[in-house]
Amino acid sequence: MDIIKSIEAEQLKENAENFRIGDTVKVFFKIIEGQTERVQVYEGLVIAINNTSVRKTVTIRKMSYGVGVERIFPLHSPRIEKIDVVRRGRVRRAKLYYIRDRVGKAAKVKELIRRK
């Protein structure tokens, strides 16, 4: 099994997971259109982190013109330039699927304020 681990370790990005469930993040995703390459920013709420190692993915949900949009990004993909945390969230669950059934203010996640 060590061979598989070493192959996967080569592809892992350092500090790729700098956010937690419930955080609002900005994903800078590279898009290749023929010859040109541009960066698209996708901002939303982290509602799930699945799998481990190279297979690790993040599900990010946002509301776009009143329609819920969820995108799943492979965390270690070379097409992800960086992920910025916009806002920390205070949540008590590892998966925030309940957000899907809520609308408006009920669909909000409280901000995490760390006391010193």
Add this chain to the structure above:
Amino acid sequence: MLGLIGKKVGMTQVFDERGVLTPVTVIKIEDNIVVSERTDDKNGYSACVIGAVDAKQSRVTKPYAGQFSDVCEPKKCLVEMKNFDKEVSIGDVLGVDIFQDIAFVDVEGTSKGKGFQGAMKRHNFSGGRATHGSKFHRGLGGTGMAATPSRVFKGTKMPGRMGGEKTTIQNLRLVKVDVERKVLMVKGAIPGPRQSVVIVKKSKKK
């Protein structure tokens, strides 16, 4: 046909430079040694015999070990390769680097044994309805005709032992040749459990 003996390590995923994720099977190729040669004068055909995977000394009989006599330690796996594209002589050590310029491979292995299975799993029969009073669920249905021929033909698809047989998967894309780790990565799945011996050949059709 260019080919080597390897061991299935397992599956993982790799990103390419464009960020496309490919599922790959990792095959470890330990040193393959050319043990002997078959020649037209002596055997009526020409081929080279390749051996790999060290055998335990106590499990080797003297006649079997004799084949290796002065070339190397006895190997568990011996394969004859006809029309080996590369010039080789007895005692040569072959590694993954011979696959360097090859894009597609065929992989031969022994599939996982499934035991005694019904016709639905073994031959993809459709079976019957589960509910609404159906009394025919996973059976195989009819196996023949009536008074003529009044017997079941040989080779009729029926339940029985499934798996554990030689299987070849053709035209698998060779994603990466890792000389450092002595490893090949092919796209998709290959037959057999992990740690099983597989034969990787240059693809026949591509």
